[in-house]
Amino acid sequence: MTQTDILAQLNPRQREAAEAIDGPLLIVAGPGSGKTRLITYRIAYLVRVVGVPARRIAALTFTNKAAREMRSRLGELVSHSINDMSVGTFHSFCAMTLRWESDAIGLDRNFAIYDDPDQLDVIKRSMRETDVDPKRFSPRAVQSAISKAKSSLLGSEGFGMRTASYFEEVVGRVFERYELLMAQSGAVDFDDLLLKTHQMLEQHPEIAARYQDRYVHFMIDEFQDTNVVQYAIARKLTEAHRNLCVVGDPDQSIYSWRNADIRNILSFQDDFPDAKLIPLEQNYRSTQTILDAADKLISANSQRIERELFTDNGDGVPIVVSEGYDEAEEAQMTLKEIGALTKNGPGAQGGYKLGDIAIMYRVNAQSRALEEECLRYGVPYQLIGGQKFYQRQEVKDVTAYLRLVANTNDDVSLNRIINLPTRGIGRRTLDELARLARDSNMSQFDAISSIMSTDDQLAPAATNPFTPRATRALTDFQKMINGLRADLDGLSIIDLIDQVLERTGYQKYLTDSAERGEERIENINEFKTAARDYIHMPVQDGLTAFMESVSLVSDIDKMEDRTEAITLITLHQAKGLEYPVVFIVGMEEGLLPHSRSMDDPTAVEEERRLAYVGVTRAKERLYLMRTFRRGFWGASGPSLPSRFLLDIPEELIERTDKNTPKSQTTERPRQSGPIGTRKGSERTGRRQGFEFSSNTRAGSTARPEMPKPKSLLNSNSKGKIKLTPSRRPSPPRPRPGRRAARNATPLFKTGDKVAHDTFGDGIVMSCEPSQDDFQVTVAFKDGHGVKRLLMSFAKLTKVE
DNA sequence: CGAGAATAGTTTTTT
DNA sequence: ACTATTCTCG
Numbered sequence: 056m057t058q059t060d061i062l063a064q065l066n067p068r069q070r071e072a073a074e075a076i077d078g079p080l081l082i083v084a085g086p087g088s089g090k091t092r093l094i095t096y097r098i099a100y101l102v103r104v105v106g107v108p109a110r111r112i113a114a115l116t117f118t119n120k121a122a123r124e125m126r127s128r129l130g131e132l133v134s135h136s137i138n139d140m141s142v143g144t145f146h147s148f149c150a151m152t153l154r155w156e157s158d159a160i161g162l163d164r165n166f167a168i169y170d171d172p173d174q175l176d177v178i179k180r181s182m183r184e185t186d187v188d189p190k191r192f193s194p195r196a197v198q199s200a201i202s203k204a205k206s207s208l209l210g211s212e213g214f215g216m217r218t219a220s221y222f223e224e225v226v227g228r229v230f231e232r233y234e235l236l237m238a239q240s241g242a243v244d245f246d247d248l249l250l251k252t253h254q255m256l257e258q259h260p261e262i263a264a265r266y267q268d269r270y271v272h273f274m275i276d277e278f279q280d281t282n283v284v285q286y287a288i289a290r291k292l293t294e295a296h297r298n299l300c301v302v303g304d305p306d307q308s309i310y311s312w313r314n315a316d317i318r319n320i321l322s323f324q325d326d327f328p329d330a331k332l333i334p335l336e337q338n339y340r341s342t343q344t345i346l347d348a349a350d351k352l353i354s355a356n357s358q359r360i361e362r363e364l365f366t367d368n369g370d371g372v373p374i375v376v377s378e379g380y381d382e383a384e385e386a387q388m389t390l391k392e393i394g395a396l397t398k399n400g401p402g403a404q405g406g407y408k409l410g411d412i413a414i415m416y417r418v419n420a421q422s423r424a425l426e427e428e429c430l431r432y433g434v435p436y437q438l439i440g441g442q443k444f445y446q447r448q449e450v451k452d453v454t455a456y457l458r459l460v461a462n463t464n465d466d467v468s469l470n471r472i473i474n475l476p477t478r479g480i481g482r483r484t485l486d487e488l489a490r491l492a493r494d495s496n497m498s499q500f501d502a503i504s505s506i507m508s509t510d511d512q513l514a515p516a517a518t519n520p521f522t523p524r525a526t527r528a529l530t531d532f533q534k535m536i537n538g539l540r541a542d543l544d545g546l547s548i549i550d551l552i553d554q555v556l557e558r559t560g561y562q563k564y565l566t567d568s569a570e571r572g573e574e575r576i577e578n579i580n581e582f583k584t585a586a587r588d589y590i591h592m593p594v595q596d597g598l599t600a601f602m603e604s605v606s607l608v609s610d611i612d613k614m615e616d617r618t619e620a621i622t623l624i625t626l627h628q629a630k631g632l633e634y635p636v637v638f639i640v641g642m643e644e645g646l647l648p649h650s651r652s653m654d655d656p657t658a659v660e661e662e663r664r665l666a667y668v669g670v671t672r673a674k675e676r677l678y679l680m681r682t683f684r685r686g687f688w689g690a691s692g693p694s695l696p697s698r699f700l701l702d703i704p705e706e707l708i709e710r711t712d713k714n715t716p717k718s719q720t721t722e723r724p725r726q727s728g729p730i731g732t733r734k735g736s737e738r739t740g741r742r743q744g745f746e747f748s749s750n751t752r753a754g755s756t757a758r759p760e761m762p763k764p765k766s767l768l769n770s771n772s773k774g775k776i777k778l779t780p781s782r783r784p785s786p787p788r789p790r791p792g793r794r795a796a797r798n799a800t801p802l803f804k805t806g807d808k809v810a811h812d813t814f815g816d817g818i819v820m821s822c823e824p825s826q827d828d829f830q831v832t833v834a835f836k837d838g839h840g841v842k843r844l845l846m847s848f849a850k851l852t853k854v855e
Numbered sequence: 856c857g858a859g860a861a862t863a864g865t866t867t868t869t870t
Numbered sequence: 871a872c873t874a875t876t877c878t879c880g
Contacts, residue, residue: 118870146870171869245870313869418867440869481856609870627868649867665868688865688871 061100061132065093072333073097076105076272079327080300081320085364086349086671087340087633090302094276095125097300098140099132101272110139113270113292117277119144119612121631141270145285146245147607149252153243154599156262160255163241165462165599168606172446174198174244176467181232184493187225200226201233205246206282206314208253210234239498241464249284256291267295277631278303279317280310286319290326299327305360306353309627309665338364340633342371345673348703353667355702356660373709375678376700381691382421382641385682386428389414389638392678393434393621396636405675409435411635413622415669417647421640422623435620439628440610449565449575450582454605456555460539461598464498473532476564480532484525491520503533535559547590548597552583573818574834626669637673639666642681644695666699679703808854809833816854 062070069089072082073096084090098114101107116122122143129137141148150168157164169177178194178201187197200223204214211230214223237243243251256263273293275281278301281289293299301323308317324330338346346366353359375392379385396407414425419440429436444450452475455468463469474480492502506519507530519526539554546554556562556579565575588604589597611628622634626647641647647666652658670677685694807819817833833851 144870248870309868310870312867420866443869477857479856483856607870611869625868646867651867686871690871 061103062096065089065096066337068333068335068337069093069096072335073100075300075331075333076101076298078297079323079330081278081323081330081332082300082302082335083320083332083362084302084304084335085338085362086304086307086668087338087366088335088364089337089339090276090335091121091125091128091631093335094274094302095128095132098125098129098272098274102133102137107271108139109133109137110141111269111271112274113141113148113272114274115141115143115145115148115276115289117144117280117631119147119608120614121276122147123612144607145281145288146248147603149248149288150603150607152252152266153248153255156255156259159259159262160251162243162251163462163464165241165595167240167242167458167462167465167468168248168603169237169242169244169467170446170606171245172451173242173467176470177233177236177240177242178229180489181229181236185228185232187229192222192225196222197226197229201230202244202246203314204230205244205250206284208250208284208287210250210254236466239464239496240466241462242467246284249282249288253284253288253291256288263291264295266292271296272298272300274300274302276302277307278323279305279308279320280313280315281319282314283316283319286316286322297327306356306362306664307630307668309630309661309668311661334362336362336364338366338368340368340674341366341671342368342675344371344373344707345670345675345677348374348677348707349667349670351704352663352670352699352702356663358657358660371675374703374707375676375711376642376703376708377678377680377711379680379682381682381684382424382686383428385640385680386424389425389640389678389680390428390432390434392638393636394432396676407636409619409621412638413624413629413632413634413636413672414638414640415624415626415629415672416640417626417649417665418641419625421646425623425640429621429623437614437620437622439614439622439624443610444578444581444613445605445608447578449578452561453552453555453579453582454602456559456561457552457598458602459500459536460543460551460555461595461602463500463536463540466492466499469499472559472561476560478532479524479528484521484529487520487525488529500533500536503529506530507533543594546594548586548592548594548601549583549590551594551598552586577818577834626665629672630668633672633674635674636676636678637669638678638680639669640680641685642679642697642700643685644697646685646694647697647699663699666697809851810854811851 062073126142178198211234214227214230270292379388399406455471458465458468488499492499586601589601648659648662652662684691810816819833
């Protein structure tokens, strides 16, 4: 490729955007409009044609995965090194900057990054120490108030000024204590990464000047999901060159709950009146049918700028709307359809690969039913999110040991593992230790040191509040950690992990633990595999870098483009991805829109954008699935079709749910739940706030018309909504009896090594009778995790 | 001090 | 239904 035609692959609009390199630029990019392609080519153009050195360009993305992809695409376009380019998420960019400048701003260079659960620990402790009752004020609520304050550029000082309510007053108090504890622990939270970077730039003009000079070009992707602090950082960093290019789509703004502020897009035009605005409206991804549906769906939002997307792609096939009886049947129908879509040979519906297919849902809990059916049908799947790897207990435990080795001030980590395995350090001792640390204003680790005198003898009883036994236990622990710290030289990060596992007794603790012992060890091995990326670094640096990646890397970042598995993913995580075939399950009131959003029109508009994001992921085929009854918390209740379904024109749809409302005018809901009682909604106005039980339903055959619901309302004297179970289409599946397993003679026994065609080698964890089959739970290697398989479906062979 | 039992809160979405 | 936390007893 020559330099002159480097932009030849772009359409005129994209080309215009790539060449607009002087001054501020706002690109409003519709879904599938080749946004990533544009950004990549724009950078390539800057480097190769304009001659901007790579290190003077920053490109910030929403996920590490997007950053990685950009890097790899740039690697193909730009021959010379792009390693100097700042490509990453806002959070990783800030973490890097803060470490570089840590000396100047008085931050421990090895600061730990606390994730959500870590942060909650500190919040709880702060509440305890400020006498705030966690029963009256939920730690979660306090946490989110603090996060919100930080995300809108308000530190604890700023927050303390406001006392709009008693709650805020309380939060202010906890906030102050929280900041103190975090500082003392040498730790920062996610919001701090951004806020402290901003503060650094404001308070240290000489530092700011260096970065302002450096970044000649600054680009931000997914700008609609940035928060106030992120935007402020970007403005500050581009003061010198003013070449700030932001790319976003207001219709895909779905992170307001994380304090993303859609107003950034509007502010941008105020802050940069000379900004060029380029809309990208040609869609290269989806069929006209899918695009029409998406357009009708999003047009129902009132807070929105009109826009018309178009495509040269053909109409394609209609959108399929289906209903299952419950989430199990919904999953079954989905899996059956996937079977048809992936079939080869005559009569095949397209011969799709499993990797072409994604199932999307609103909440992680929905993945469960889908996983079960995948296992039943033997369909390999890739689950994104859910129980995150780095949040698993044993992984967090080892992480805590490592963090403590890196930074002994880290109280959260210390508390997590000081008695794991048990070392005779119980609650009383820990309470006393916390009190001692607080009174003497030091970390708990240092507090232990303080009761030891210099010659390693125990301090006199007067200053030592602990019993001799507790004192012994505490000092042994302290010596063990110090021993690890003393022997770091010459070790690699992997060596260090091995040392920790052995010298702390954690390895033995895992081996001896009856519960999930092997799975946990597998997880630790996986953890070590992840650490291998840092094996070449000096152990201190490797440790810091590895700990940082543990905090900032998400599940989607590790997602592989595998062709042999379907993808299960939340709608939020699906942003930015595309698949030939997309199923969205749970198209129901209460789920999408989510019940927590339903009484707020603004929140419902965000839910609609979320649905829009899901719909526009599909290239060729889109399935919208829902259930007749859905289970929550073990109970089950009737569900209503999502209002979003009613926004999609009938002519775009092929229905397999013949007995359900087709549109606003012909709608004839047969049942409804508590959710349907919303007042003032035209679309739901005809629904009643209760269910009638006289209806029967057999499989997919016609359902009778609804009877008058009035009588039931009257029969419900207390006005309390009572759900009468409808008859199931088929008898409930018997639950596999746990007891029965003990008397059975399974073909596999726990500990057996087995091999599976797709998942590879694994170890049998259990084998239990399930109906007339056996359910085998197997821990697979190579990141496939633990799977439950039915013996008759899964081709498992015993190894050795 | 620690293990097992009782109990409460939980399901929005995540860097 | 599930789990994380608190309670109770040895």
